[in-house]
Amino acid sequence: MQMLQYSYRGLDLLVRLNWDRLLFTGALMMSLILGAWLATM
Secondary structure, eight states: OHHHHHHHHHHHHHHHHTHHHHHHHHHHHHHHHHHHHHHTO
16 A cells, blocks of 8 residues: 555656646647648648
């Protein structure tokens, strides 16, 4: 149980450190999808 708790803390720290990178990647992907959708209209 303690090992699970430590691994969850490590995962939480990893997500907090890379949150801006994930957000930037998501925004970039959404803009590419939106651009492709607008180009097909």
